[in-house]
Amino acid sequence: MKLNYNKAEFAAAYGKFSQIPAPDRIEIAFAGHSNVGKSTLINKLFNRKNLARVSSVPGKTATINFYGLENIYFVDLPGYGYAKVAKSEKERWAGLIEGYLGSDRDIRLVFMLVDMRHAPTKDDVHMINFLIDSEMPFVLVLTKADKLNKSERAKRLEAFVSEIPCFEDIHSIPFSSQTLEGVEELRKIVEEIADDNDVTVE
Numbered sequence: 001m002k003l004n005y006n007k008a009e010f011a012a013a014y015g016k017f018s019q020i021p022a023p024d025r026i027e028i029a030f031a032g033h034s035n036v037g038k039s040t041l042i043n044k045l046f047n048r049k050n051l052a053r054v055s056s057v058p059g060k061t062a063t064i065n066f067y068g069l070e071n072i073y074f075v076d077l078p079g080y081g082y083a084k085v086a087k088s089e090k091e092r093w094a095g096l097i098e099g100y101l102g103s104d105r106d107i108r109l110v111f112m113l114v115d116m117r118h119a120p121t122k123d124d125v126h127m128i129n130f131l132i133d134s135e136m137p138f139v140l141v142l143t144k145a146d147k148l149n150k151s152e153r154a155k156r157l158e159a160f161v162s163e164i165p166c167f168e169d170i171h172s173i174p175f176s177s178q179t180l181e182g183v184e185e186l187r188k189i190v191e192e193i194a195d196d197n198d199v200t201v202e
Contacts, residue, residue: 003070003191008046011073013063017099020064026106026197027073028190031097032113033121034079037143040177041113042067042076045186052076064096071197072190075100075107081123101136108193109137111186116142116156116174119163128165139171139189140164146176 014020030038039052051067065076077097101107110131114120120128131138148156153174160167175182 003187003194005046005069005187006048008048008051008067008069008074010051011066011068013065015063015096017064017096017103020100023073023105025068025071025073026108026193027075028193029075029077029100029107029110030113031077031101031110031127032079032141032143033081033115033124036079036113036115037175037177038076038079038113041111041141041143041175041186042074044177044180044183045074045190064100070194072194077101080127081121101130101134107136108197109139109189111141112138113141113143113175114164116145116153117147119159125163125165128170132166139173139186140167141182141186142172142174144176145174145181146178 030042032038042052043049046067046069052065062078064078067074067076077100080094080097101110112128112131114124128138128140142156145153160172164170173182173185175186
């Protein structure tokens with residue numbers, strides 16, 4: 001199914017998992033550390049400047065944000081791991097993320113974002129292990145790929161083999177919001193999921 005990405009619309013934001021209504025369609029989620037570039041990725045995917053609000057302040061997405069397109073919801077989860085927020089706020093975010101990912105919603109895929117320039121954080125590894133253990137399909141999106149030259153990129157990819165659990169078995173896509181590397185590959189994955197689901201969830 002060729003999707004018209006420009007037609008994506010912001011649907012709703014929820015501060016607690018209990019507020020989210022029952023699912024009525026399939027969902028694709030975006031997870032990652034604060035400031036890894038989730039909002040930027042969503043905007044590039046949909047070819048929009050500010051569908052998802054981008055902030056230079058880490059930890060700004062403190063809600064689960066839903067964007068609708070055709071028969072899919074795209075779900076932007078709060079960025080985790082940001083140090084400068086109160087413990088109670090961190091716990092609320094963790095509850096949101098774990099509540100969502102652990103629910104019986106029809107989550108077809110998680111785009112798991114990791115900054116390609118650095119070793120994954122403990123929280124990244126924890127999240128990847130959670131996705132593996134819960135057998136949830138996910139794709140690793142290696143963001144900020146344009147910031148590395150060819151040899152730096154090769155070094156990071158080599159290092160990820162020992163830093164990220166099962167890295168060699170995970171589908172990973174280098175992504176750049178500057179050069180748009182990876183955008184078409186991500187869209188292809190989304191379209192395959194849309195094709196598999198021409199019937200809306202009852």
